[in-house]
Amino acid sequence: MIEQTKIALRNAGSIDPRSIDAYQAAGGFQGLKKALTMDPEEIVQELEQSGLRGRGGGGFPTGLKVKFTRQAERHGKGNKYVVCNADEGEPGTFKDRVIMEGDPHLMVEGMIIGAFAIQAEKGYVYIRGEYVESIARVEQAIKNCYERGYLGSNILDSGYSFDLEVRLGAGSYLCGEELTLLESLEGKRGYPRIKPPFPANQGVFNAPTLINNVETFAHMPVIVAEGGEQYKKRGTEKSPGTKIFTLSGDVKQPGYYEVVMGTTLGQLIYELGGGMKNGHGFKAALLGGAAGTFVDESVMDTPMGFDTLREKGATLGSGAVMVMDASRSLYEMMHSILDFFAHESCGKCVPCRVGTRMLLMMWEGVKGGSAGEKARTLEQMQEEAEYMQENSLCPLGGSPIISIKSAVHYFRDEF
Amino acid sequence: MSTREVLEHYPPERDRLLVMLHAIQRNNAGNNIAPADIRQVAEYLNTTTASVYGVVRYYSMFRVEPRGQYIIRLCKSPLCRMVGAFNLLAYIEQKLSIRMGETTSDMVFTLEPSECLGYCDRAPVMMINERIFVDLDEKKVEQIIDDLLSQETTKRE
Ligand SMILES: Cc1cc2nc3c(=O)[nH]c(=O)nc-3n(C[C@H](O)[C@H](O)[C@H](O)COP(=O)(O)O)c2cc1C
Ligand code: SF4
Ligand code: FES
Numbered sequence: 001m002i003e004q005t006k007i008a009l010r011n012a013g014s015i016d017p018r019s020i021d022a023y024q025a026a027g028g029f030q031g032l033k034k035a036l037t038m039d040p041e042e043i044v045q046e047l048e049q050s051g052l053r054g055r056g057g058g059g060f061p062t063g064l065k066v067k068f069t070r071q072a073e074r075h076g077k078g079n080k081y082v083v084c085n086a087d088e089g090e091p092g093t094f095k096d097r098v099i100m101e102g103d104p105h106l107m108v109e110g111m112i113i114g115a116f117a118i119q120a121e122k123g124y125v126y127i128r129g130e131y132v133e134s135i136a137r138v139e140q141a142i143k144n145c146y147e148r149g150y151l152g153s154n155i156l157d158s159g160y161s162f163d164l165e166v167r168l169g170a171g172s173y174l175c176g177e178e179l180t181l182l183e184s185l186e187g188k189r190g191y192p193r194i195k196p197p198f199p200a201n202q203g204v205f206n207a208p209t210l211i212n213n214v215e216t217f218a219h220m221p222v223i224v225a226e227g228g229e230q231y232k233k234r235g236t237e238k239s240p241g242t243k244i245f246t247l248s249g250d251v252k253q254p255g256y257y258e259v260v261m262g263t264t265l266g267q268l269i270y271e272l273g274g275g276m277k278n279g280h281g282f283k284a285a286l287l288g289g290a291a292g293t294f295v296d297e298s299v300m301d302t303p304m305g306f307d308t309l310r311e312k313g314a315t316l317g318s319g320a321v322m323v324m325d326a327s328r329s330l331y332e333m334m335h336s337i338l339d340f341f342a343h344e345s346c347g348k349c350v351p352c353r354v355g356t357r358m359l360l361m362m363w364e365g366v367k368g369g370s371a372g373e374k375a376r377t378l379e380q381m382q383e384e385a386e387y388m389q390e391n392s393l394c395p396l397g398g399s400p401i402i403s404i405k406s407a408v409h410y411f412r413d414e415f
Numbered sequence: 416m417s418t419r420e421v422l423e424h425y426p427p428e429r430d431r432l433l434v435m436l437h438a439i440q441r442n443n444a445g446n447n448i449a450p451a452d453i454r455q456v457a458e459y460l461n462t463t464t465a466s467v468y469g470v471v472r473y474y475s476m477f478r479v480e481p482r483g484q485y486i487i488r489l490c491k492s493p494l495c496r497m498v499g500a501f502n503l504l505a506y507i508e509q510k511l512s513i514r515m516g517e518t519t520s521d522m523v524f525t526l527e528p529s530e531c532l533g534y535c536d537r538a539p540v541m542m543i544n545e546r547i548f549v550d551l552d553e554k555k556v557e558q559i560i561d562d563l564l565s566q567e568t569t570k571r572e
Contacts (some may be wrong), residue, residue, distance in 0.1 A: 012492070049439055084431035088533060089530065089531065090531070091491070091492040091493050091494060091530065091531035091535070092494055092531065092535050093491075093531070093533070093535075094534060094535060094536070097533045129474075129476050130432075130476070130488070130529070130532055130542060131435060131532075131533065132545045157546050165435075167430065167431075167433065167434060168433050168437055169433070169474075170433050170436070170437065170474035170475070170476040171474050171475035171529070171530075172473070172474055172475065172478075173474035173530055184433065185430060186429060186430050186459075186471065187428075187430045187431065187432030187433060187468055188470065188472070189469055189473040190473060217569065219424060246535065246536065247536065248494050248535035248536045248538065249494060249535075253535045254535075254536035254537075256536070271429040286493070290493060291491070320535075321496075322493065322494050322535070324497070328497060332496070332497070333493055335499060336492070336493035336496045336497070337489075337493055339491075340493065340530065344530070396479075
């Protein structure tokens with residue numbers, strides 16, 4: 001029987017999230033206190049050593065990102081920034097909310113460590129506007145940290161100063177994409193920027209910026225406190241550490257579970273999730289949200305990590321796991337996903353603006369059709385979505401192909 | 416509070432625009448950001464009305480037109496849809512005699528779609544103003560709406 005291994009969720013649900021004393025009593029700020037005695041370069045090394053990969057969906061090595069941002073030239077006497085991506089909009093995902101509501105000081109501590117590593121002057125937490133409780137908790141945690149000298153000038157007498165503020169989103173999925181988020185953070189419409197330059201060199205206000213997901217920051221205090229080598233003992237070779245999976249759909253105990261990387265889908269569904277409910281068997285899971293992949297029974301025993309899933313044509317993504325039983329319609333699920341992208345396309349470039357609508361129309365066109373018709377249409381859609389991926393301005397236009405391809409691969413004849 | 420007073424809580428910096436717009440919208444009886452507000456924000460930030468207007472129009476949580484006192488945001492993302500969000504939508508539309516996107520004639524309710532609200536383990540989900548409601552079915556929705564309606568009538572009496 002698999003057990004949870006809690007790093008990002010180690011306090012969530014067991015301490016009062018409003019109280020900095022409670023956080024301290026639970027071992028909070030050990031990582032930061034140690035970090036402030038270290039050479040920032042050493043922190044970068046520990047993060048690299050840990051093998052931590054971004055928990056926002058992309059899986060980019062965090063240490064490397066911190067290193068690039070640390071090395072990036074300042075523009076004159078300008079600032080460096082740290083930004084926390086708390087826009088959590090990927091359907092099926094709610095892990096960042098649980099961290100922010102349950103243990104906001106942990107995320108803030110992680111951000112201060114990241115900031116110290118790159119010697120940033122200023123940071124922002126960009127939280128989606130709908131997350132009312134997360135916003136209140138994070139604001140409270142920041143206020144607490146100022147009062148106790150963990151934020152502001154001369155943090156804990158170290159000579160290092162760092163300021164942190166909250167900024168809000170307002171209902172745009174695309175603003176979770178990092179470059180679009182930075183536009184939005186500057187008070188503009190959420191139209192993407194062209195990559196490169198990357199945020200490490202030109203982020204918010206065009207200054208070097210370290211942008212990471214909430215869960216990613218929540219791992220930093222532990223990595224610094226115990227050392228990257230120790231941290232890496234958890235999880236798999238290529239995806240070390242733990243991951244929060246948010247389980248929803250036809251299981252008996254949906255919810256959030258933090259487990260070591262390499263845990264299988266089967267363990268998640270049948271052991272932690274209590275198995276299928278309603279007496280129907282398992283049909284499919286959608287891994288990683290709308291920008292994720294459909295998988296069937298054959299993936300049940302695959303250890304879940306960024307690379308192991310990729311080998312199976314699947315994605316880990318944000319850790320969303322939506323489970324469908326035999327009574328569910330894959331056609332409808334695909335329809336919802338296509339609807340979602342058509343709605344969230346910002347319309348700035350033609351391939352995505354027209355493409356997302358075209359995919360939706362093609363799929364609606366075969367409603368009620370035979371399995372053969374649907375399979376043929378799905379293949380045409382795959383071509384269209386590939387074209388979109390190649391020609392769109394930002395990664396949103398390249399997202400529909402992900403689920404379509406997996407649908408063709410695993411369920412071609414079952415729609 | 417006047418819009419000007421709301422604005423003066425913040426330094427006049429462009430990166431605070433979305434935070435300001437949320438605060439203005441919350442402060443306005445119509446749960447909206449009216450053209451007059453947009454002009455004041457532009458003036459406060461020393462920018463053009465067109466540029467502020469563009470931002471208000473871009474983000475789905477902001478509205479220029481006045482809305483009801485309660486904004487119902489019903490999640491229509493994949494998981495909620497799988498477990499019946501569209502049935503609930505039809506139910507709410509019929510109960511309030513409005514369609515998605517509309518406001519009741521007494522200006523009490525506005526019904527809007529939302530993407531995933533982050534409670535998928537307890538779908539279907541909706542948000543009314545700042546409160547989340549989970550594990551919904553028709554009965555529960557009826558109760559929630561009736562409770563709000565009776566609060567409204569007592570307030571008005
Ligand atoms: C359309 C789109 C939406 C995204 N939404 C989010 C999001 O809500 N939260 C998040 O952390 N990353 C999101 N990402 C990924 C970010 O672009 C970026 O990779 C992430 O913030 C990096 O942080 P990490 O390395 O810690 O994962 C999104 C990406 C795309 C293309
Ligand atoms: S790919 Fe889509 S979301 Fe991205 S810029 Fe183009 S239209 Fe906008
Ligand atoms: S899909 Fe509705 S809350 Fe996530």
